[in-house]
Amino acid sequence: MQRITILGATGSIGVSTLDVLARHPDKYSVYALTAHSRVEELAAQCAQFRPQRAVVKDAAGAARLSALLRERGVHTEVEYGEEALVSVASAPEVDTVMAAIVGAAGLAPSIAAARAGKKVLLANKEALVMSGQLFMDAVEHNGATLLPIDSEHNAIFQCLPADYARAPRAHGVTRILLTASGGPFLNRAVETLGNVTPEEACKHPNWSMGRKISVDSATMMNKGLEVIEAHWLFGASAQQIEVVIHPQSVIHSMVSYDDGSVLAQLGNPDMRTPIANALAFPERIDSGVAQLDLTRIGTLQFHKPDFARFPCLALAFEALEEGGCAPAVLNAANEVAVEAFLDRRIGFRDIDRVIAEAMHTIDCVPASSMDAVLAQDAQAREAALRVVRSLAR
Template identity: 45%
Template sequence: MENIAILGSTGSIGCSSLEVIEKLSHRFRVVGLAAGRNTRLLEKQVEKFKPKIVSVEKKEEADELKKRFKDGSVRVTFSQEGAEEVAGFEENDIVVSAITGIDGLKPTLAALRTGKKIALANKESMVAAGPLIKSLVQEFGSPIIPVDSEHSGVFQCLAKENPESVQKVILTASGGPFFRKSAEEMKDVTLEEALNHPRWKMGKKVTVDSATLMNKGLELVEAHWLFGIEPKKLEVLIHPQSIVHSLVEMNDGSVLAQLSLTDMKVPIQYALTYPEREDSPLTSLDLSEIKSLEFFKPDVDKFPLLKLARLALEEGGSFPVVLNAANEVAVAAFLQKEIRFPEIAEIVSEAVENHQKKEVKDLDDILLVDRETRLVTRNLMERRS
């Protein structure tokens, strides 16, 4: 039996991970769950999966849970330290890192320090702290298996390859709900339209990131740190069918690709069972039914955040931290209907363009730049209103 802790158990990735674990109950057991505010769902998950440790965001909610499970069968903790405790729980064999945003960083670092396998979904950590995460992997030996479908695809394509033979890594993007809209039409799109992703059912933040294509920008940075691929060898193609998740071009002209149905349970299961594979209950991919697979170059004038993310990656230092923090603030404001859709890109661009590059040597430096950027971005938004 392998023991699993899930950080972000009440989210889209967290719930899909639990579905995978349930189907593979001969092999996996849940020992830890970390959630935010959705204690009702967490309670049901505790009843069903009987973990030994759980955490929630707030003390009052932890106190409620303690009353509910007063037989002491589960240790209930709270706050970021609580999530870190779940991540570092000594019985873990695998940690699924799926808290959204920079809030997932410290728990992910705690998991990395255990030397156990990490199934990484929280891309924002990799964007803000790529070099730090890499150094912890070297120090503690935790293998990181990507959960993002594109990175899972690259990981599988690269499995038996010499990294020096790689010419190009191409991440695909569905294009999001506004791929076929003009820049003019995109000015008036609503929150509801932005959240109506054509292919994937995901949490709200990543869904909005998919609509601006910032998601793909964050994934470029993530791919750089996960696979050590130079930025100039990383490309993006819009592929509306979301069947081919990534392609890797080798120096002999061969192009390797990974295909699967549009279901996050596929890369989640792969990350959990790696290096083995297990049977999947999903229906198999029938290309004759899908018929056509289309690919387009992304329009970076219409989706400027993709270009900005590449710039931040190339600049390095504090720029990726600023990119991520400004984006988190702008997307949160859009989700609250405080700003319009095109303002996300305008505000993030302004925050990045106004930033003076700093060296980020450790976690304190990252968190300082993150905090400063959040203040700067909020001020930028206030000045507009």
């Protein structure tokens, strides 16, 4: 019986994870659930799964959650704040941690889980983007197991040899091919993108995701962050990682080998597939996802990405090439820019401008410690906010 902490339980990944767990009550139990501000949703989850602990953002949220749980007769211990997140991620009772908090807020508990030697199911790509080498060192030095949850990275994981991590150069891997749907604006006239509304940007054609990730998909920053994540997960250089537009989202990613073979992982676009794969690895369990019927799909399309349409993707490659804290700066500036766009303070095409100006005005330092990473993160947020204020509508 695996005991699991879910960081970000009320988000799309957290909800999907609980759906898979509910299908296998004989294999998994929930130790802790956490949420930012969706207290009512978290209370309902606690009533169903009866975790030992629950964590929310602040004291007000904790008081509200405690009251809701008392009404339901649920005896879950309620806590709040970053220290509590770190605690439930690293608790000795926990075997597995689903790291699904979006953005930089998920870094501390995710790396705490790695340092505690847990099986870490990583859906928070920002943790690797911000602190790649530090995070991978924490995994290696503490005997943790790191399994990717992003559909693309999980697909690559499934297409690589089992012992690839121990000897990446011995298996003839030539390229990592990251597929991307292209988001909602793949075929929209570029000159009209300045008029995009937050509602339009959040309507992904294939996937159901949170607002921030949906905007990242629309700008393809999500894919840019995945490029950086793939570099750390699979030891691939920027030159070995290729992004391929695949609008149907059926092939989730591919690996190319010296002999000309290309291995691909296919499936319906549903995050329960990679979640189930990582939960049960190396076994397979029912995820609740329908079997893929290729005859109904008929056609699979592939295109090269247009950097003029998707400048955020180019900025991500630039940050990976620069190294050091540059990816942390990219990520922080993007978080500020996306929040400003969702709040209607800047336009859609201002997002990449905010990121570029922040990246090009900050002298990046080596990512030698968490203090260095967090200092550059803070500096980037200040720089991005200055740009946002100058552009504010």
